[in-house]
Amino acid sequence: MFSFFKKNKKDVQTTNKPAVVEIEDYSDVAPIGKYIKEQTGINFDRQQGILKSKMTSFCKIRDIRSFQTCLRRVLAESELKQDLINYITTNETYFYRELRQIHDFVDHVKQEHKKVDILCAPCASGEEPYSLAIALLEANVSYHEFTITAIDISTEALELAKRAIYKERNVKNLSDDLKSKYFDFKENNYVLKEQIKNLVTFAQINVFEKEFQELGKFDYVFSRNMLIYFDKETKLKAKEILESMLKDKEKAVYFGHADLY
Ligand SMILES: C[S@@+](CC[C@H](N)C(=O)[O-])C[C@H]1O[C@@H](n2cnc3c(N)ncnc32)[C@H](O)[C@@H]1O
Known part of the structure; x- marks a missing residue:
């Protein structure tokens, strides 16, 4: 009665052929x-x-x-x-990179007298969005007056951003005062204080995917040192997408100095 389960000898494949090695x-x-x-x-x-x-x-x-x-x-x-x-991906970044642009941004925010939404795309390991937060606080802009959204395509970079523990080379542009005000120094690392970490919302997003544009519109958009890795046609496409993220079409995106060449 169990013959149904028995394999006919003729049907059994012999598999003593050598395994195929690619x-x-x-x-x-x-x-x-x-x-x-x-x-x-x-x-x-x-x-x-x-x-x-x-x-x-x-x-x-x-x-x-x-x-x-x-x-x-x-x-x-x-x-x-x-x-x-x-x-x-190349995730190289550091605090207060291209500081003149950050000063220019802070000056504009101070003239707004309203809450502003800021986008940092890409943020790599977090130094740029955290720099924006620190620069605003240093200029007496209250944390109630801004939001910062930061995205990157690399999950590894975003893990580091959320951890927010940095080496000396990452904070080399910060004064000793800023380092001691915003970081705890532990085991040779600069550990960003929780109150600054809490000011940035991170997400893993590719700027070319529709989720990016679904983030909404922003008063300020930073996109520095990503376009340098793209060819001319892709740079133009990315530039158009990034500019479309601004609430006010008259404003400009903050690109890195080498990005558009
Ligand atoms: C050199 S970092 C720039 C970080 C920071 N903006 C700065 O200027 O210091 C470039 C980042 O772009 C990210 N990236 C590259 N292509 C991307 C894409 N299509 N969408 C989002 N992020 C991307 C990489 O993962 C990398 O972290």
Whole structure:
């Protein structure tokens, strides 16, 4: 009566064939470069050598034997896609970067006499939005008078932003007074005080995705040192999107000095 469950000897596949081992092939990185550009805007067209060496390490660490397999898996696995984005983005930043723009922004906010909404896109590991908060408080703008929303495509950078523990090189532009006022110095690190951390809302968003524009409109938009990684066409597209985030079309986005060239 159990014959239904028994396998006919003839049907049983013998699997003593040798396992197929994929041949290692890290030669053609162009399809991954194209995918990265489509997804993030970041352009490696003139840095194929750098991309190839970065991607070879990315694959080897994960035991992925070819760029073709890597791309196939990135397309299918959202976690691996995010790992790739975290890996290829450059998150370099520091407090009070391009300070003149920050002073200019503070002067404008002081003339507003109303609550202002500020967007920082991208924020990397948080130094820029926290700098804006500190600069406003230093100019006697009360924390009731502003909101700061900060976004980045990298989850790794955002983890660091939310943790807000910095090294000396990240705070090198701050005076000793500012360091002691806004940070606790613990085990050689500068730990940002909770009251400043609480002034910034972080979110993982790609500026090219619709979630970005769903954030609403802002009085001030900072977007510094991201467009430098894009090609001309992508820069223009990003510029248009970022400008569309302003409540007042007469105002300008704060871009980094090298961003638009
Ligand atoms: C060099 S950091 C700039 C940080 C800060 N604005 C500054 O000027 O110091 C560039 C950041 O852009 C982010 N980024 C790149 N492409 C992005 C995209 N499509 N959407 C959102 N963030 C992106 C990267 O993850 C990286 O953290």
